[in-house]
Amino acid sequence: MxxxxxxxxxxxxxxxxxxxxRTAGGLWQPPGSFATGxxxxxxxxxxxxxxVISSVSTVVMLGILLAIxxxxxxxxxxxxxxxxxxxxxxxxxxxxxxxxxxxxAAIWLNIRMFLVAEVLILAMALLVALIRQSVHPALFPIRVxxxxxVDFFRGVPxxxxxxxxxxxxxxxxxxxxxxxxDVVYGVAxxxxxxxxxxxxxxxxxxxxxxxxxxxxxRSLGLSQGTALRYVVLxxxxxxxxxxxxxxxxxxxxxxxLVGTLxxxxxxxxxxxxxxxxxxxxxxxxAAILFLILTIPLARFTDRLIDRDRRRRLAGGIR
Amino acid sequence: MTGGLEVPIDSMQSGEPAEAIRIEDLHKSFGAxxxxxxxxxxxxxxxxxxxxxxxxxxxxxxxxxINLLEPIDSGKIGLFGQEITGPNxxxxxxxxxxxxxxxxxxxxxxxxxxxxxxxxxxxVLRIPAAQAAAEARAxxxxxxxxxxxxxxxxxxxxxxxxxxxxxxxxxxxPKIMLLDEVTSALDPELVAEVLEVISELxxxxxxxxIATHEMGFARDIASRVCFLADGLIxxxxxxxxxxxxxxxxxxxxxxxxxxxxxxx
Numbered sequence: 001m002x003x004x005x006x007x008x009x010x011x012x013x014x015x016x017x018x019x020x021x022r023t024a025g026g027l028w029q030p031p032g033s034f035a036t037g038x039x040x041x042x043x044x045x046x047x048x049x050x051x052v053i054s055s056v057s058t059v060v061m062l063g064i065l066l067a068i069x070x071x072x073x074x075x076x077x078x079x080x081x082x083x084x085x086x087x088x089x090x091x092x093x094x095x096x097x098x099x100x101x102x103x104x105a106a107i108w109l110n111i112r113m114f115l116v117a118e119v120l121i122l123a124m125a126l127l128v129a130l131i132r133q134s135v136h137p138a139l140f141p142i143r144v145x146x147x148x149x150v151d152f153f154r155g156v157p158x159x160x161x162x163x164x165x166x167x168x169x170x171x172x173x174x175x176x177x178x179x180x181x182d183v184v185y186g187v188a189x190x191x192x193x194x195x196x197x198x199x200x201x202x203x204x205x206x207x208x209x210x211x212x213x214x215x216x217x218r219s220l221g222l223s224q225g226t227a228l229r230y231v232v233l234x235x236x237x238x239x240x241x242x243x244x245x246x247x248x249x250x251x252x253x254x255x256x257l258v259g260t261l262x263x264x265x266x267x268x269x270x271x272x273x274x275x276x277x278x279x280x281x282x283x284x285x286a287a288i289l290f291l292i293l294t295i296p297l298a299r300f301t302d303r304l305i306d307r308d309r310r311r312r313l314a315g316g317i318r
Numbered sequence: 319m320t321g322g323l324e325v326p327i328d329s330m331q332s333g334e335p336a337e338a339i340r341i342e343d344l345h346k347s348f349g350a351x352x353x354x355x356x357x358x359x360x361x362x363x364x365x366x367x368x369x370x371x372x373x374x375x376x377x378x379x380x381x382x383x384i385n386l387l388e389p390i391d392s393g394k395i396g397l398f399g400q401e402i403t404g405p406n407x408x409x410x411x412x413x414x415x416x417x418x419x420x421x422x423x424x425x426x427x428x429x430x431x432x433x434x435x436x437x438x439x440x441x442v443l444r445i446p447a448a449q450a451a452a453e454a455r456a457x458x459x460x461x462x463x464x465x466x467x468x469x470x471x472x473x474x475x476x477x478x479x480x481x482x483x484x485x486x487x488x489x490x491x492p493k494i495m496l497l498d499e500v501t502s503a504l505d506p507e508l509v510a511e512v513l514e515v516i517s518e519l520x521x522x523x524x525x526x527x528i529a530t531h532e533m534g535f536a537r538d539i540a541s542r543v544c545f546l547a548d549g550l551i552x553x554x555x556x557x558x559x560x561x562x563x564x565x566x567x568x569x570x571x572x573x574x575x576x577x578x579x580x581x582x
Contacts, residue, residue: 215387216424220438220490221414230437234428 084281091273091282100276106269107289110255113183113265114293117190117255118248124195129202130228146199153196159257162189166261186258194251201243205236242308245301249294256290266290337396338363338494338525339384344393346376346383353379355549357393361494361527366520368536368557369529371546372572377529378421380546381496384527385418398493414442417487418496421503423479425471425486431458432467435486443490450489457485461515477508481515488519495519497528533576537561545569 069075094102131139131146153161166185170178209232217227259268266286273282339361346354353376361367369377382388384395386402386409395403402412426434435454439445445453458464461481471479480500487495497516501509513535520526520539530536536543537557545553545560545568553560553569564570 212420212422212424213426215382216420216426217437218409219385219387219413219416219418220486221410221442222438223410223442226441230441231426235426238428 081280082284084279087273087277087279087281088285090277091270092285094269094273098276100273100282101264101269103266103269103273103282103285103289106264107266107286107293109183109263109265110252110290111293113187113190113255113258114248114252117187117194117251120187120191121194121198121251124191125198125202128195128199129206132199132203133206150196150199153193154200156193158189158193158254159260161193162186162257162260165189165192181263182261183258183263186255186261186263190251190254190258194247194254198244198247201240201247202236204243205240206232208239209235238308242301242305245297245304249297249301252294252297253290256286336362338365338398339527340394340396340399341380341384342394342396344380344383344395345391346379346388347391353549354383354390357549357551359544359551359554361525363525364523365541366524366526366528366539368540368543369527369546370531370533370536370543370572375546376549377546378498381418381498381527381529385416385496386412387418410442414490415493416496417490417492417494418498419480419483419487419500421499423471423476423483423503425479425483427471430468430470431463431474431482434471434482435489438486438490454485454489457488458482461485475508476504477511480504480508480512484512484515484519493525495524495526497526497530499529499531501530501532533561533573545572547572 069078072078091100092102092104094100094105128146128150131142132150134143162185165188166182169180169185172178213231213235214227217231218224222231255265256267259265259271262268264272266289267283270282270286274280337360339359341357341359344354344357345352357376357380359367369380371377379388383390386407390403393403394401397412397415401407426437429437432451432454435458436447436450439450439453440447455464455467458467461484463478463481463485466474466478466482471482474482480503484495484497484500500516501512504512509532513532516526516528516535517539528536528540540557542554543557543560544551545564545566547568553564553566555565560569561573564573
C-alpha cells in the first residue's frame, strides 16, 4: 500500500522501509526508522531536496517554539522555577540534612516497582485471559468473576485503587496482610489495575491465532494444555508484543502514583524538594529521569513493530 | 541419519480386527443444519477409500468426526474394534493413531519444518529430541524435503508445505491417515507432487480415507469410492464400477458435471 508511488520498490532486506521516502518531509516517522533509515538519511551527504526541506523546517519549528518561550512575559520566572541548574542538581543528588531526598536515587524505587509489577502482571493477566477464554461449563463461575474483575479495574481510576489498598488494607488490622510497607500496597494496586488491561491484550492475541492451528495440534494428539503452550501462546504472544510494551511504557510512569501513599519514589522526592526549597526544578529532573526510562522502551517497541512488518512483507502471500 | 523409522505400514499384528474403521448411523448437525444424516461405513486395514461429492456434502465433516475434532450427535465410530465415540474415551490417545492432513496445510508458522514434524513425537510420545529429529529427517528425506528442514513454512511452496504436513502426521506413526482435500488449495502444477506422496503411502499399505475432487486420482488409487450427497453415502463401490456404471441417478449427475468440467 505504501510503496506504490513513483519510488522504486523497496527491498525489505536493505532495512529501508517502504514508507521511508515520505519521512524525508519530516512530518511522520514510520516505526523503527530511528534504527534503520533516519540517521543516515538526514545527515549523510545525499543532499537531496527532501533532506534540505526537512532540516530547514525542523530548525524553523524549534526556533518558533523557543522564541515563544523566551519572549513570554513570565519567561524569566518560569526558567528560574523549573529550569534552575542549581536546584536541578541539588534535587538530583538530594540532601537529607536539609530535609529532602535525592530524586536520582528515588527513581531506583520506580524501576524496582516497575520490574516486580511487570512480572506479576504478565502472569496474572495471562491467567485471567485464559480463564475468560475457557469454554468448560465447570469454569462458568470463575469466568463471571474474572469478567467482573476486568470491568471493575478497567473502570476505576488507578489512583483510587492505590488509595483503597494503601489506606484500606492496613485499616483491616489483619496479621501479615495489613502490616506491609506502603510500597507493597502500591505495587499490588498497579498489578490489579494493569492486569485487567493486559488480560484484554492477551485475549486479543489468543483470538488472533486461527482455530485451525488448534485443530492441527489436537489432531496430532497434543492435549489442550500442550497445544496452548507450544502452538497457540507462542503465536499469540508474538502478535501482542507491541501493545504489551505500550502498556509497560505506561506502567513505568504510573509507578509515580504510588508516591501518593508517601512512598519516596522519584515524583514524591521531587515534590518534597519543591515544598522544602520552593522551586519546581526537581519536577523537571523527575520528568527527565522518567523520559530516560521510557524512551528506550518506546524505541524498542517501534523496532519490534518494524521488524514484524518487514518479516511479513518478506514472507510473501503465505 | 537414516535408518530411523519407516512408516508403520505393515506393522499391524495378525489377529487384528477385520475393520480399521467402522461407522454406524453417524449424525452430525451444525446448528439447525444436519450435515451428516446417518453415515455407515466400514474400512478394512490397508484399504484406500476416496470420498467424493459436491462441496458441502459432508466429506470434511465426516473426516473431522472420525478424528474427534467434531463431537458427533448420534451414532458410533469404532477404531480397530474399539468404540471411540463413547464416554470416558481419551481423545488424545485416539488421535495419536489417526493422522489427518488439512486442505489449508495448517503448519505451525512459528516453527521450522523439523520442529513442525518433531513437536508431537517429543511432546506426546516423549521420544528424546535427538531421536525424534533423526526419525523426522529420515521421513523428510524419503519425501524429498530434507534440505528444507530448517526453513519456516512461509518459505515453502504450497506443495512442499502440504508434503511437510503429511510428514508431520506420519511422524506420529498413525495406523490410519485422513486426507481432507489436500490438493484443493494448491496451484495445479503443485498437485502432482502431493498426489505422488499419497500414492506412495497407498502402495505401502497405509489405510486411508481421502476426501478429494481429483477424480482421476481417486480412480487410480482407491480400493473403494464413496459418493456423498445430502449427508449420506449414496453409493459405495470399487472405482471401476462407480466411475463407469454408477447406479444412482445423483452419482451420474455429479460425474457428468465433473466430466463436463474436464476434471475426469
